[in-house]
Amino acid sequence: MTGGLRESLDQWQQAVSRPMNRITHQSLAKCLADLHNTGLPERTPPDMTPRQKGLTSAHIAAVFFGLTGVLGHVIHASPMTITFGRALFAVLALYAVALCLKTSIVRGLDRRSYVSLFCSGLALTIHWVTFFMAVKTGGIAIATLGFASFPAFITLLERLVLKDQVNLMDWLLVALVISGLILVTPAIDLNNAGTIGLFWGVISAITFAALALINRTLGRLNAIQIAFWQNLVVLVLCLPLGLGGMAMLSDSSLLWLIVLGVICTALSHFLFVHSLRSIPARSAGLIIALEPVYAIAFAMVLFNEQPTLKMALGAVLIITAAVWPRKQTGHAA
Numbered sequence: 001m002t003g004g005l006r007e008s009l010d011q012w013q014q015a016v017s018r019p020m021n022r023i024t025h026q027s028l029a030k031c032l033a034d035l036h037n038t039g040l041p042e043r044t045p046p047d048m049t050p051r052q053k054g055l056t057s058a059h060i061a062a063v064f065f066g067l068t069g070v071l072g073h074v075i076h077a078s079p080m081t082i083t084f085g086r087a088l089f090a091v092l093a094l095y096a097v098a099l100c101l102k103t104s105i106v107r108g109l110d111r112r113s114y115v116s117l118f119c120s121g122l123a124l125t126i127h128w129v130t131f132f133m134a135v136k137t138g139g140i141a142i143a144t145l146g147f148a149s150f151p152a153f154i155t156l157l158e159r160l161v162l163k164d165q166v167n168l169m170d171w172l173l174v175a176l177v178i179s180g181l182i183l184v185t186p187a188i189d190l191n192n193a194g195t196i197g198l199f200w201g202v203i204s205a206i207t208f209a210a211l212a213l214i215n216r217t218l219g220r221l222n223a224i225q226i227a228f229w230q231n232l233v234v235l236v237l238c239l240p241l242g243l244g245g246m247a248m249l250s251d252s253s254l255l256w257l258i259v260l261g262v263i264c265t266a267l268s269h270f271l272f273v274h275s276l277r278s279i280p281a282r283s284a285g286l287i288i289a290l291e292p293v294y295a296i297a298f299a300m301v302l303f304n305e306q307p308t309l310k311m312a313l314g315a316v317l318i319i320t321a322a323v324w325p326r327k328q329t330g331h332a333a
Contacts, residue, residue, distance in 0.1 A: 054278030066294030079132035084242025089261025121233020138197015146201015152177035183314030
């Protein structure tokens with residue numbers, strides 16, 4: 001009786017399992033075929049919109065630009081050597097970017113373009129050297145705030161050199177910058193390191209303003225092309241005094257110099273240009289104007305450079321002057 005019951009159960013199980021196995025094998029084969037054709041199911045969040053990508057690129061570029069003063073502080077070398085090394089690695093990186101993007105670095109260049117590129121490269125050289133002198137002398141925060149005054153000097157140069165009309169708001173912004181610089185100045189004493197650092201920062205701002213005006217004549221060239229040739233000019237001009245210092249760099253300083261040239265110069269420039277594909281130039285400019293904020297934040301966190309109340313008020317005035325004109329030309333990002 002028991003043997004017969006067991007035999008009946010075995011026959012029933014075999015009868016049921018045959019179609020189930022067939023279904024299971026067919027389903028498994030179908031699933032494997034689907035995976036082969038379509039890949040694993042996506043578990044990543046939805047892609048960002050072009051505007052979100054542009055805003056992200058601009059903010060990352062601003063952070064990298066803000067790191068420039070930090071790296072200038074930790075690299076144990078002269079400002080000339082730092083500038084030479086920065087330009088060297090930036091040229092190599094920008095050339096690689098141009099190859100990847102299939103962008104010609106010589107297309108559209110004529111004699112006038114070469115003259116403008118040389119003049120802009122000269123201005124960039126002075127801008128970088130004096131900025132790193134400001135960092136080495138007065139610290140990251142003071143150097144960055146001195147440089148951040150460049151919008152006022154753009155206004156002044158537009159009036160003095162280009163004879164552009166300057167409205168009341170422009171003069172108000174100049175007054176804000178001057179007031180901010182007075183508040184930031186540690187002491188009216190040429191023996192004070194902070195005051196000397198601020199002086200070099202202001203010289204850096206003036207030469208950057210000149211660079212901005214020269215770049216207006218290069219509008220028909222693409223940004224990667226302009227950056228490559230400007231950095232090449234910097235490299236050549238700094239070669240006599242900067243090359244020797246490269247051999248004396250420590251391993252850590254050399255590493256930070258590569259980061260400065262590749263990431264904080266070439267990559268940040270590429271990210272900024274990339275952001276312009278999906279957001280207006282005014283929005284990208286507004287974000288880049290926040291560079292001093294990032295730089296001061298890095299200085300506070302990494303080196304405990306705590307600004308005084310007077311310096312903080314001056315920083316607010318200077319940064320307001322840098323951000324306000326961009327904000328007035330359109331909606332903020």
